[in-house]
Amino acid sequence: MRASRFFISTLKEAPSDAEIVSHKLMMRSGMIKRLGAGIYTYMPMGLRVIRKVEAIVREEMNRAGAIELLMPVVQPAELWQETGRWNKMGAELMRVKDRHGRDFAIQPTSEEVVTDVARTELRSYKQLPVNFYHIQTKFRDERRPRFGLMRGREFTMKDAYSFDRDMDGLKKSYQAMYDAYVRIFTRFGLEFRAVAADNGAIGGSGSHEFHVIAATGEDALVYCPTSDYAANMEAAEALAIDSARGAAKEELKKTSTPGKAKCEAVAELLGLPLARTVKSIVLAVDNEDPAKKEIWLLMLRGDHELNEVKASKVPGLGTYRFANEAEIVEYFGTPPGYLGPIGTRKPVKVVADRTVANMADFVCGANEADFHYTGANWGRDLPEPLVADLRNVVEGDASPDGRGVLAIQRGIEVGHVFQLGTTYSESMKATYLDEAGKPQPLVMGCYGIGVTRILGAAIEQNFDERGIIWPTSIAPFQVVLCPMGYDRSEAVKTEIDKLYAQLTDAGVDVVLDDRGERPGAMFADWELIGVPHRIVVGDRGLKDGNVEYQGRRDTEATQVPLADALSFIKGKLAA
Structure with a gap:
């Protein structure tokens, strides 16, 4: 392919609506053109990659x-x-x-x-x-x-x-x-x-x-x-942090926690690790008969996050939604922030995450504004819960296969x-x-x-400050030939045309930039577009019998004997 017969349309700046790196670089390199929200024309350069x-x-x-x-x-x-x-x-x-x-x-x-x-x-x-x-x-x-x-x-x-x-x-x-x-x-x-x-x-x-x-x-x-x-x-299994529940050592005590509605604030007030607290999440499951609506209370350790997909796998929660404040007040007697499983106004179904099910002497809401329970224990202070894997894993958790920790x-x-x-x-x-x-x-x-x-x-995955870096197998072109003075030097024109023909005959997907652009502009275009291999042919190098090779990730060019250029490129492509 000769660049003069192809369509190349690069931009110095990305359009203002381009948000992430790939979007910006594809717009700048002329691979796509926006037609409407989420709808793009695949321009010739981008279509080559798609094909x-x-x-x-x-x-x-x-x-x-x-x-x-x-x-x-x-x-x-x-x-x-x-x-x-x-x-x-x-x-x-x-x-x-x-x-x-x-x-x-x-x-x-x-x-x-x-x-x-x-x-x-x-x-x-x-x-x-x-x-x-x-x-x-x-x-x-x-x-x-x-x-x-x-x-x-x-x-x-x-x-x-x-x-x-x-x-x-x-x-x-x-x-x-x-x-x-x-x-x-x-x-x-x-x-x-x-x-x-x-x-x-x-x-x-x-x-x-x-x-x-x-x-x-x-x-x-x-x-x-x-x-x-x-x-x-969504699918990563979270094991219980502790393999077994410890014995209760503290008495259940209703403790004043004025204005502390978040686990982090409660833990700081009480001088306890956040991992000693339990957060409450209220879900609702609707029924055709509104009177048969179900309210569920999910309990997670204060520093853990709910995995909503896992929650939907709990039998009975396949169609859950988050309860609204009116429903929370109706069942717990207080707005969110002080909710817990002890002393609810109406019966709720309690599900504890595996880690919470093995906790002892934990802190939870007291269902009264500005109060939490400390020293709460399963079995003694509240019934044993339904236990399920409810949380997102975190770095350092034990691997479910027992062969290390998770990253x-x-x-x-x-x-x-x-x-x-x-x-x-x-x-x-x-x-x-x-x-x-x-x-x-x-x-x-x-x-x-x-x-x-x-x-x-x-x-x-593959870019730098100059543009895209395509893997060779899906690059729009594998190799770009950049002549220095194609329209001014007969020697350059003769040798680069010969190399272009050799590469083409060898089945290499090569583009020859015969547009007559200045070297800086030419290099900038192909670095932006991301062609992985570049050969530069100029009078200075030809005097020594060399051409200049530079891979897209290379920081410096390599001098290659002109006679070896074809085999050199084929070796690079094979690698």
């Missing part, structure tokens, strides 16, 4: 035995109504009507459509297993689209769906996809981590998320440096694999006939990669 990402994904999906098809962006509402997601998915699902008034969805994902394909095409156990995938535009009507391609409304995604006879078959299909994802992200040249995850709204049993490691990542990843344990914060790093989710089971096949009556001729539900898996999101994640 390289897609190529790697496609190669590895095919290698893993998946079969490509293409499902529509616009999907009939009836399919979504069969699974109940037409109403359940909420405002993120873009709903439209055609000229006849019929309802359609602009697809955010394709479980319903692929299950419809399966129930009409997969009739016998002899056709299983099978895995269909496509790379397609998606639309999710985010409430607050931001961060460029990281949280846009329209994006490109690879989603795959496996169909098996039983759970044993699903586990094999799932492992094949997991292994394919490891190969994909390794080929991208990105530092990544696969972590156990919660399935969320999509349903099913087990799942893993694939995260690109980046300090700016939205997600907290929990892992054990001395074992294979890894999970996202936390930030990551950007770019892929997710799910064991769906029969969630969709049962609701849509997608069955196959087994050896005995009896219908059985298809057992499904679901596997997604955010193709366009990879761009933002890769940049968040």
Whole structure:
């Protein structure tokens, strides 16, 4: 590719609405252009990266035995109504009507459509297993689209769906996809981590998320440096800090704590560690009969934070909401800040986090403004609670596998694999006939990669003050040739054209900057764009028979004999 025949449009400054590094650099390097909130045009430079990402994904999906098809962006509402997601998915699902008034969805994902394909095409156990995938535009009507391609409304995604006879078959299909994802992200040249995850709204049993490691990542990843344990914060298991409850040593005492509504303030007033206090969180579960509404009290150590996903896993709390102040006063007799499990005005269901369940002589609210109980103990002062894992883990917690302590790093989710089971096949009556001729539900898996999101994640992991630093495998160009005086020096023009032809013939994705730009402007453009390898050809170097090589991460250039330039670059690319 010659730069004069390509479209290059760089900016010195990022637009004011660009928030994070990847958004700023993609706008400045001319890779994307904003059309509307969360909607972008992929400009030629950015599209080259997308196509390289897609190529790697496609190669590895095919290698893993998946079969490509293409499902529509616009999907009939009836399919979504069969699974109940037409109403359940909420405002993120873009709903439209055609000229006849019929309802359609602009697809955010394709479980319903692929299950419809399966129930009409997969009739016998002899056709299983099978895995269909496509790379397609998606639309999710985010409430607050931001961060460029990281949280846009329209994006490109690879989603795959496996169909098996039983759970044993699903586990094999799932492992094949997991292994394919490891190969994909390794080929991208990105530092990544696969972590156990919660399935969320999509349903099913087990799942893993694939995260690109980046300090700016939205997600907290929990892992054990001395074992294979890894999970996202939502799914990371938090063990009790103390393995057993100590004996009660203090008497229960109502203690004045005027104006101290927070655990931190109470601990400071009483001269106690924050870890001796217990915080109370009140949840409500509504019923069709308002009189049967349930109020729950969740108890966590004062320095721990509630994990809302874990709370929803407690039997009976699947549809919880946070109680309002009127409900809190009705059941506890006091506004928030002094709540506790002892002496509630009305009966509530008490759930203690594992750590709290093993605490003795703890401090909790007395259900009276400006008062807390000290010396509270389970069994003696209040009934034994229901015990559950309710909290977020913290750095230094024991690893659930017993092989070390936990650490936390930030990551950007770019892929997710799910064991769906029969969630969709049962609701849509997608069955196959087994050896005995009896219908059985298809057992499904679901596997997604955010193709366009990879761009933002890769940049968040790979950039410096000059711009993007693309891994070679997904860079818009692998090599840029920068001539010094292309339009003024016949020697420079002759040698760089020859090198350009050699690299092109060797299959190297090379761009020759023949625009006639000044060296400073030319270098600045390609450093901003992030091409990983640069060769400079000038009269001064040619007099000594050399060209100048500099990798995007290199601080200094290297002199390379002109005769060796092709083999040198091929060696760099192979490395």
